[in-house]
Amino acid sequence: MYLAPQIFSMNKLTHFLGIFSFLALLTSCQDEQRRGFVEPPRDYAAQRAVDNDSLLTFLRNRFYNYEEYQNTASDKLVSFTIDTIKGENASKTPLIDQVNQINIKIKDADDVYHDHTAYILTLREGVGTSPTVADSVFVTYKGMLLNLTKFDERTSPVWFESLSVVKGFGALMPYIKKAAIPTVNTDGTYSFNGFGSAAVFMPSALGYYNRISAGGIPAYSPLIFAVDLYTYKTTDHDGDTVSTHLEDVDSDGYFDDDTDSDGVPNYRDVDDDNDKILTRNEYDKNNDGTPDDTDNDGTPDYLDND
């Protein structure tokens, strides 16, 4: 892949390294109480069918500016746009032929899981590794509704904690590769080359579902995000040396696992099994890179209180 010498630049190392932006529009839960609700929430299975029909109809009848992506140097940001297949655009390739389907578990109020389908579109491959759903990501993005109303956009990179944004946004992250290691320019700014870009078309259950977003997004809106990924940081929210993405013990995509049932989820709990030995002191004592299991019972020491 051609790696152009410059993308765009940012001032200051501190900007690059760690000022997190938490845009109110994207936050998924902490503002719930301040926002409007539509009561009662619709049945997940019924809404899933409605949303998936809307998404499939959309993907069959729309195309994106793939020619612009093909014809633009890989260091230049392209604004993701979508249009209808008709008239002079009648021969464009429909999105449905370019997306990949992924299934994400959604847990309802009764802790019953429902698989919801999202559609992923790779816009640019990217050259680096991919973050997990739990990492902090440095991105530019555009958010749209299926009527193509743009409800949010950032063209200068911002940091997001994937766990604090809507589920479908985080779910996209493992499908995007980050840029090459940034280069420092003579003026002290940074350039990212070879960044990956991808879009997700998600049902409302992976977005705001019955909540009415502060950004004016109606309840039960399927969402579209196109995201460009520059870099990311693996998170360890409780500093216990276990990366947050590994603290989803049952791998269900929810970080509410609470091994010792003390009300503090593992990813926020410095002693996951409440045996009074800090996780950081029993996770990997022999430093072989895997969790220790002294009594060989299949449960690693840090989750095993005997």
Ligand SMILES: [Ca+2]
């Ligand atoms: Ca941790």
Ligand SMILES: [Ca+2]
């Ligand atoms: Ca879990």
Ligand SMILES: [Ca+2]
């Ligand atoms: Ca706990």
Ligand SMILES: [Ca+2]
């Ligand atoms: Ca412990």
